[in-house]
Amino acid sequence: xxxxxxxxxxxxxxxRRCLELAVNGRQNAKPNPMVGAVIVSSxxxxxxxxxxxxxGEGHAEVNAFASVKPEDEALLGEAxxxxxxxxxxxxxxxxxxxxxxxSKHVRRVVCGCIDPFAKVQGRGVxxxxxxxxxxxxxxLEKECLALNKRFITxxxxxxxxxxLKWAQSADxxxxxxxxxxxxxxxxxTQMLVHKLRAExxxxxVGRRTLDGDHxxxxxxxxxxRDPERLVLTHHREGVPEGFRAFDNIDSxxxxxxxxxxxxxVVEGGAQTLQAFLDRGLWDELRVETxxxxxxxxxxxxxxxDGIELESQQDCDGQIIRVYRKATQEA
Ligand code: AOF
Ligand code: ZN
Numbered sequence: 001x002x003x004x005x006x007x008x009x010x011x012x013x014x015x016r017r018c019l020e021l022a023v024n025g026r027q028n029a030k031p032n033p034m035v036g037a038v039i040v041s042s043x044x045x046x047x048x049x050x051x052x053x054x055x056g057e058g059h060a061e062v063n064a065f066a067s068v069k070p071e072d073e074a075l076l077g078e079a080x081x082x083x084x085x086x087x088x089x090x091x092x093x094x095x096x097x098x099x100x101x102x103s104k105h106v107r108r109v110v111c112g113c114i115d116p117f118a119k120v121q122g123r124g125v126x127x128x129x130x131x132x133x134x135x136x137x138x139x140l141e142k143e144c145l146a147l148n149k150r151f152i153t154x155x156x157x158x159x160x161x162x163x164l165k166w167a168q169s170a171d172x173x174x175x176x177x178x179x180x181x182x183x184x185x186x187x188x189t190q191m192l193v194h195k196l197r198a199e200x201x202x203x204x205v206g207r208r209t210l211d212g213d214h215x216x217x218x219x220x221x222x223x224x225r226d227p228e229r230l231v232l233t234h235h236r237e238g239v240p241e242g243f244r245a246f247d248n249i250d251s252x253x254x255x256x257x258x259x260x261x262x263x264x265v266v267e268g269g270a271q272t273l274q275a276f277l278d279r280g281l282w283d284e285l286r287v288e289t290x291x292x293x294x295x296x297x298x299x300x301x302x303x304x305d306g307i308e309l310e311s312q313q314d315c316d317g318q319i320i321r322v323y324r325k326a327t328q329e330a
Contacts, residue, residue: 008139011082011110014038014046015140018084018112021051021060022147028054031260033115033148035085037064039106042078061087061097065104076104084112084144086137089123098127108134112144116155150200150262153283159253161263163200164273165193165286166300173297174270180297181213184290189318191221196286198224201261204252206272207233210243217267228261232272249275273301280304285323 001009021036029035029052037060039048050063058066061083068076081087087097087109101109109128114137115121128135145152153161167184168174176182185193197203198219205215210231218226229243230252236245246252256264266276276282285307287300308326312319 010044011136011139014040014080014082015084015110015112015144017046017049018060018082019140019143019147021049022084025052025054030055031151031262033085033151035060035083037061037081037083039064039068039076040080040082041072041075042080042107047072047075047079056093059088059094059097060084061100062094065100076106079106080108080110081106082110082139084140084147086111086113086115086120086122087124087128088115088117088120089127090119092119096124096127098124101128102131102133106133108136110136110139112139113137113141113152116152118155149283154257154262158257159281160201160256160261161284162266162276162282163196163263163284163286164266164276164282164301165196165288166268166270166273167288167290168300169290169292169294169297171293171295172300173294174268174300176294176297179208179212179269182294182297184292185288186290186316186318189288189315189320192315192320194219194221195224196265197227198222200227200263200265202230202256202263203227203265203267204230204232204272205267206269207231207235208271209267209269210239212269215267227265230264232275249279249281253281270298270301277301277304283324284310285321287321287323289319289321291317 017038018036022034025034032052032055036051038046041047048064048068050060050067052060081101087101089096089098125135125137150161166174169184203217217229231239231243231245233239233245234247239245266273306326307323310322310324312321
């Protein structure tokens with residue numbers, strides 16, 4: 001292994017620790033991103049670490065510096081700060097982390113990915129470099145972006161992260177003849193659906209699904225908050241209380257963006273899902289295939305071109321596949 005390779009692996013090792021720390025913010029960091037930071041002395045010892053615990057409170061870097069023992073403070077001058085997201089450059093609810101790092105006179109900063117938030121977007125890295133600190137960007141970048149996929153998509157594309165999900169029979173039907181509802185999920189995978197609902201900010205169905213299936217779309221089989229419930233419909237009469245009505249996809253996405261809602265699950269039906277697919281308005285597809293055949297009924301949406309399978313899980317014969325858009329390798 002050459003020196004470059006050894007250094008890259010070393011950076012990845014500490015960045016992995018940042019990611020590990022960051023996920024501790026899963027429950028409370030929202031709508032802020034999950035971020036982890038470690039401070040490493042020139043002899044490779046972690047002398048400080050922290051993560052962003054709660055929106056409105058200290059960022060990962062603040063907590064990492066606060067954890068450095070007084071006897072290690074003298075090591076900061078030769079230390080490297082690893083952080084899974086670019087240090088912020090702006091005054092939000094808290095002061096800029098880039099300024100804090102500069103005031104500590106560290107030698108080098110390594111960040112996982114650029115923060116696409118409009119007030120940061122590379123300005124944190126610039127501030128550090130202008131202060132003479134060596135900065136490396138993009139260590140475990142894919143993992144760092146994936147960790148905050150909702151935050152990143154929201155701030156990059158100015159719309160919520162969109163997850164399309166459906167269950168289908170082994171022969172590709174989403175419901176029976178005339179749209180008759182057929183139980184395709186198992187009790188266990190139903191629970192996973194509720195987990196998914198709890199992890200996202202909003203959930204949408206089309207009018208036919210609302211009137212035909214009367215879904216409650218809340219979180220009953222998992223701990224967590226109910227997502228906001230939305231329906232696509234041309235007529236608002238008869239829309240049950242607790243559902244917000246929209247007549248097109250753009251108005252849904254504009255509304256969610258303006259409300260700061262970072263993610264949307266689309267739960268059907270076939271027409272609504274297809275409308276999102278046709279416009280390429282999706283980030284993740286979650287398809288559950290049940291080990292039954294229906295022979296007739298409403299066809300499941302066609303998987304679009306240019307996708308890659310991210311994961312496949314077999315839950316007692318129910319296969320859950322998650323797809324993403326294929327990434328173009330540079
Ligand atoms: C960091 N480290 O740990 C986090 C960052 O309102 P504030 O002050 O909490 O700022 C929120 C923004 O700061 C958020 O939108 C994102 O751009 C960045 N989050 N940055 O350097 C952190 N959580
Ligand atoms: Zn910050």
